Amino acid sequence: MSIEDKFDALFKALGHRARRQILDLIKDGPKTTGSLCDALPDLDRCTVMQHLSVLESAGLVVAERRGRERWNHLDALPIHDVQKRWIGPYAAHAVAVLDGLQALAAPEAPALEAADKSDD
Amino acid sequence: MSIEDKFDALFKALGHRARRQILDLIKDGPKTTGSLCDALPDLDRCTVMQHLSVLESAGLVVAERRGRERWNHLDALPIHDVQKRWIGPYAAHAVAVLDGLQALAAPEAPALEAADKSDD
DNA sequence: TTGACATGTTATAATTTTATAACATGATTG
DNA sequence: CAATCATGTTATAAAATTATAACATGTCAA
Incomplete structure (x- = not known):
């Protein structure tokens, strides 16, 4: 599976x-x-x-x-996994949009708090 | 609805x-x-x-x-709602169980960090 | 051991979801 | 304006989900 x-x-x-x-x-x-x-x-x-x-x-x-x-x-462990991959990042996206940071609201990466880390 | x-x-x-x-x-x-x-x-x-x-x-x-x-x-706003009501609390439940705090891992309330607050 | 009890299994009808097909509409472009 | 393009609509077949019914199994308790 x-x-x-x-x-x-x-x-x-x-x-x-x-x-x-x-x-x-x-x-x-x-x-x-x-x-x-x-x-x-x-x-x-x-x-x-x-x-x-x-x-x-x-x-x-x-x-x-x-x-x-x-x-x-x-x-509830599977729910923890789903939070990590899907719900968490997308919920962060929603918050970022509300905060007017839409441009950097990419659900895949936790780009919000890590904005100071400039290597990629 | x-x-x-x-x-x-x-x-x-x-x-x-x-x-x-x-x-x-x-x-x-x-x-x-x-x-x-x-x-x-x-x-x-x-x-x-x-x-x-x-x-x-x-x-x-x-x-x-x-x-x-x-x-x-x-x-993504609806995902934020779903996180708040379902995924977040249950993911916290999973973490609590992993930490051996199963007894007080009630998904409805954020009982983990608020364990010192003794009124209910 | 017998009867009630809690649960499990198999089958089936009704409904919903998923995937396509065929046709329609309105916008762009030459 | 006519052809093409992007999308929308309606219908339909196939598959999955949901809800029940009927029957089966193993457990407990008198």
Whole structure:
């Protein structure tokens, strides 16, 4: 799986509100699939499980089997990667544009604070 | 359109590599639709236009018509919002877990640097 | 061990997304 | 003005996603 496949999977996983809700539900600690279903009464149990498997494929959820329960843990590391490559640089671009520094707002490089470093 | 609709659209827009490529292509300045098509030879022109309209719906691209050309500008502000609500807090969660501070790694609040502030 | 329980699996319908094709519009240019 | 060019529109096929249903598996507890 290429790095772009990984980012595809990640953004797609984050692209459904139910899945983001699930992440919020497990951010303070793991939850069982059953308790997640209870917290999402609008969704069928199967649908919740499908969303969990999407999150798991994206590496955002790690499942731990304990007896007949499945405890779903958050792993936010992939989000750290996406922040580093995409969200961070583009968010900086937005701030730079607001500050009227549009010309040097190139998302790829952290060009804002490093403007004094003149080698390239 | 609710805030969750907005985040849905945003993450979905970022969830296709061709669209992320387009963002990278216009990050240093606007480009015409034609030059974007040239830069993405694997994609049909109609497909590129569909991707552009997805990006436009998500608020990431603003089109400016000049004569018979369409100049596609990046607007990274929505990415700043997504960073603030989702990516930033969860990336902080990942770092906190790596630092062994898992117990207080609650993505919603910036609980890491503010650990000395004891009111809640 | 039997029955309830939590979860998993397979199949399928409905919807959305992605990629093209065919045709249309308005602008530039010779 | 006619031809070309850049883009827009509508329709459609293929693929992926989302939501359910029906059935299966393994676990716990009386």
